[in-house]
Amino acid sequence: MVATDRQQRKKEKRRNEIIDAAERLFYSKGYDKVSMDEIAQEVELSKGALYFYFKSKDSLFFAIISRKWTDFVEAMIEKMSYGKTGFEKIQRMIQWFIEYSQENPEYNDMATTFGPQLFQRIDPENAQTMMELSMKYMPLVHCAVKEGIEDGSIRNDLDPILLGMYIQMISFNVVSPDPSIKNSFTAQGISYNTYVEMLPKFLCPAISRSPEKCDNQDRTFQQ
Amino acid sequence: MVATDRQQRKKEKRRNEIIDAAERLFYSKGYDKVSMDEIAQEVELSKGALYFYFKSKDSLFFAIISRKWTDFVEAMIEKMSYGKTGFEKIQRMIQWFIEYSQENPEYNDMATTFGPQLFQRIDPENAQTMMELSMKYMPLVHCAVKEGIEDGSIRNDLDPILLGMYIQMISFNVVSPDPSIKNSFTAQGISYNTYVEMLPKFLCPAISRSPEKCDNQDRTFQQ
Amino acid sequence: MVATDRQQRKKEKRRNEIIDAAERLFYSKGYDKVSMDEIAQEVELSKGALYFYFKSKDSLFFAIISRKWTDFVEAMIEKMSYGKTGFEKIQRMIQWFIEYSQENPEYNDMATTFGPQLFQRIDPENAQTMMELSMKYMPLVHCAVKEGIEDGSIRNDLDPILLGMYIQMISFNVVSPDPSIKNSFTAQGISYNTYVEMLPKFLCPAISRSPEKCDNQDRTFQQ
Amino acid sequence: MVATDRQQRKKEKRRNEIIDAAERLFYSKGYDKVSMDEIAQEVELSKGALYFYFKSKDSLFFAIISRKWTDFVEAMIEKMSYGKTGFEKIQRMIQWFIEYSQENPEYNDMATTFGPQLFQRIDPENAQTMMELSMKYMPLVHCAVKEGIEDGSIRNDLDPILLGMYIQMISFNVVSPDPSIKNSFTAQGISYNTYVEMLPKFLCPAISRSPEKCDNQDRTFQQ
DNA sequence: CATGAATGAGGTTTCATTCAT
DNA sequence: GATGAATGAAACCTCATTCAT
Numbered sequence: 001m002v003a004t005d006r007q008q009r010k011k012e013k014r015r016n017e018i019i020d021a022a023e024r025l026f027y028s029k030g031y032d033k034v035s036m037d038e039i040a041q042e043v044e045l046s047k048g049a050l051y052f053y054f055k056s057k058d059s060l061f062f063a064i065i066s067r068k069w070t071d072f073v074e075a076m077i078e079k080m081s082y083g084k085t086g087f088e089k090i091q092r093m094i095q096w097f098i099e100y101s102q103e104n105p106e107y108n109d110m111a112t113t114f115g116p117q118l119f120q121r122i123d124p125e126n127a128q129t130m131m132e133l134s135m136k137y138m139p140l141v142h143c144a145v146k147e148g149i150e151d152g153s154i155r156n157d158l159d160p161i162l163l164g165m166y167i168q169m170i171s172f173n174v175v176s177p178d179p180s181i182k183n184s185f186t187a188q189g190i191s192y193n194t195y196v197e198m199l200p201k202f203l204c205p206a207i208s209r210s211p212e213k214c215d216n217q218d219r220t221f222q223q
Numbered sequence: 224m225v226a227t228d229r230q231q232r233k234k235e236k237r238r239n240e241i242i243d244a245a246e247r248l249f250y251s252k253g254y255d256k257v258s259m260d261e262i263a264q265e266v267e268l269s270k271g272a273l274y275f276y277f278k279s280k281d282s283l284f285f286a287i288i289s290r291k292w293t294d295f296v297e298a299m300i301e302k303m304s305y306g307k308t309g310f311e312k313i314q315r316m317i318q319w320f321i322e323y324s325q326e327n328p329e330y331n332d333m334a335t336t337f338g339p340q341l342f343q344r345i346d347p348e349n350a351q352t353m354m355e356l357s358m359k360y361m362p363l364v365h366c367a368v369k370e371g372i373e374d375g376s377i378r379n380d381l382d383p384i385l386l387g388m389y390i391q392m393i394s395f396n397v398v399s400p401d402p403s404i405k406n407s408f409t410a411q412g413i414s415y416n417t418y419v420e421m422l423p424k425f426l427c428p429a430i431s432r433s434p435e436k437c438d439n440q441d442r443t444f445q446q
Numbered sequence: 447m448v449a450t451d452r453q454q455r456k457k458e459k460r461r462n463e464i465i466d467a468a469e470r471l472f473y474s475k476g477y478d479k480v481s482m483d484e485i486a487q488e489v490e491l492s493k494g495a496l497y498f499y500f501k502s503k504d505s506l507f508f509a510i511i512s513r514k515w516t517d518f519v520e521a522m523i524e525k526m527s528y529g530k531t532g533f534e535k536i537q538r539m540i541q542w543f544i545e546y547s548q549e550n551p552e553y554n555d556m557a558t559t560f561g562p563q564l565f566q567r568i569d570p571e572n573a574q575t576m577m578e579l580s581m582k583y584m585p586l587v588h589c590a591v592k593e594g595i596e597d598g599s600i601r602n603d604l605d606p607i608l609l610g611m612y613i614q615m616i617s618f619n620v621v622s623p624d625p626s627i628k629n630s631f632t633a634q635g636i637s638y639n640t641y642v643e644m645l646p647k648f649l650c651p652a653i654s655r656s657p658e659k660c661d662n663q664d665r666t667f668q669q
Numbered sequence: 670m671v672a673t674d675r676q677q678r679k680k681e682k683r684r685n686e687i688i689d690a691a692e693r694l695f696y697s698k699g700y701d702k703v704s705m706d707e708i709a710q711e712v713e714l715s716k717g718a719l720y721f722y723f724k725s726k727d728s729l730f731f732a733i734i735s736r737k738w739t740d741f742v743e744a745m746i747e748k749m750s751y752g753k754t755g756f757e758k759i760q761r762m763i764q765w766f767i768e769y770s771q772e773n774p775e776y777n778d779m780a781t782t783f784g785p786q787l788f789q790r791i792d793p794e795n796a797q798t799m800m801e802l803s804m805k806y807m808p809l810v811h812c813a814v815k816e817g818i819e820d821g822s823i824r825n826d827l828d829p830i831l832l833g834m835y836i837q838m839i840s841f842n843v844v845s846p847d848p849s850i851k852n853s854f855t856a857q858g859i860s861y862n863t864y865v866e867m868l869p870k871f872l873c874p875a876i877s878r879s880p881e882k883c884d885n886q887d888r889t890f891q892q
Numbered sequence: 893c894a895t896g897a898a899t900g901a902g903g904t905t906t907c908a909t910t911c912a913t
Numbered sequence: 914g915a916t917g918a919a920t921g922a923a924a925c926c927t928c929a930t931t932c933a934t
Binding site for chain 3: 699701781782783784785786788789791800803807824826827828830831832834835838839842843846847848849850853854856857858859863864867868870871872873874875
């Protein structure tokens, strides 16, 4: 049973290799244009072996999402910790959303394009996994908001839960529109990057308790 | 050739009947679980006839979207005209987004679930159609924002185009999250409806030039 | 009933316009990649109207074939008449095959590519038409062969009918191979044109009674 | 991994069973009247399994052609080896064409009826396969012709490549006319069999260097 | 752990053809 | 003579998933 550990590690490694391959393929061709056969070839395993590590193609998708989210949330926890007031923590959070979306454009495109449909038909097991992930993440926002209300840095005329929801939903959805919408930006004459980077400035007055200070704080944002 | 007109009307009527049927079916089972056979049966036409009116299943989807959008924008034009200041127009617009999403929950769910993927693989013809629709809609927002900046009702520290984009993207994406996300609201202890209806209150300070007046204007919102 | 004649002419004209259009389309895309819709558009008629002039798509194909054949045979009769001996007539015939195939490469490609299948499923009516065409043509060969045997210019150790058959089949099939085979010529290092033009020289000894004279006669060929 | 060999054989066997079934069906109904469903039923496999062995219906057709050609060429090599002079080798080759076409009338009919169209839309992979087959076959003819020119048994006034081409094209196309043409033979009063069997006698003077000896050699032919 | 042959359930699309107007 | 809406019958191919070896 000493070998078990090594086997476990090996298995975990294989699992990650598969996720890597699927990620590459999904990014370049889109979830539904990639067959399990292709993924199997990419990792140099048989199709059957894939099903030893993942019970379905959809599960593979959610495994990608999970890995990304885990990374994302872990880093977010650290970033937020640098904020002194609740408001600053929220700022850092939004900033992190922005940075992450810019560092992972392919992931974002894939997730926003195929996520809705896959989440809609999600099976209980994956649903559970995703729920746990969100359980780790949501309180971070809520706590920061509450902290900000208490320390006077965040507006206090809205339910903290609700306020957290808005911040989070906007950060997520607005920063990651589906690829087809990205195109419309240039048609309007503004770059997608500007749109993303100016979000804090737009949003600040809706979060801060003293909006008049947003400009100053904005500088903090940009560094 | 006198009959042409009547025939045109009849053809248009049939086209709409097909869209009606497809809409019903797509709402209840989801785009990809509905076969063209089913749609044909629902309208009591042959499958081939469907392809006389729409060149593909995807085109049928976009025909549904187009019809809804056209209605939506038409009504929005009227609603916005009741606003006196630019800010009020934007308020009315957001309000209309909210109302419309509440009146058409099935449409919204379908569109947000299947839209991303279908837009991603959209063909040039449908892309053109959708573009034209958006060309009719986008200026409305931009003009209202500019008007608001000029009349002093809207903040003037952001590019009007950009500001319009934020308002629109948030109204659209936040008010219409994909169905799987809707569920997470109840898990957090707030109703999706509250979330939707409080959006103006949350957003006001980010749009208005004098945020301290948002509460008053809020009343206007709710009527 | 005076108008009948004019109407007849007009109808005939329309018929020919349709054949023209179908010919163009079939040449460029191949019989099975051309739809009746396309043909209708090309002649600026409705699809239904096509069926007034031709009872089926296959019939349109045979109409093209018929028109070409009629032209071909008519000219052949004239060409052959210039030959003095039976052998010379056969020479002229072969020469005419060669010239015609070079002047109508697109027709040849289409006919050899799609003919086999269409002839296989030919309906009685078209079969009758094609038979009549062949009845006009076959005797020309046979008579010339017989004439040549009698005048001593053609070998006399083979049934004239059989000999005529060989000459004809070889002229037809060898001069018009299906397009895919044409390519193999260049792969072998000889041009398709050379192959076609040298046929008489190759065939002469198999037809002439005095093969040793073929070379001389060859000169006649080439003019 | 020891089992691999057995599995390979089993796979090869299955492949051949599928070709067998397709062959039977194509012969009896024609390529385009046979559905993959039917073939699957005939071999008692699922339709999907067919696509595991052959990537398309067209590929199945070419697999039939390949198998036949391979057999044909292999036997031809042996037959030709019995000829002493180059001319005799060519004789044996033509003779083998004749015999083969008589032994495989169904194959011939199918190949000549559907081949042209299928070869026209052939994909690169199958094109490659067919090319390789032809590379194995073509040199046989060319070598024999060259040999015959050198040993004085074959006429020397034509490019050997060209002469080989004629012999081959005539043997192939003339001996295997499309079925619709076969019928015309009886209409002319000669049997298709006679037509096929007398070909060597007709062709001999066009190949031999001393045509006057054709009669003698003809006897050799017939045995 | 891994393989890969086999399954099976569609689903979109294409068109030649017809026929009421 | 001409139109064009409507029919209807297939048929190919894809692929996630399973399971004997």
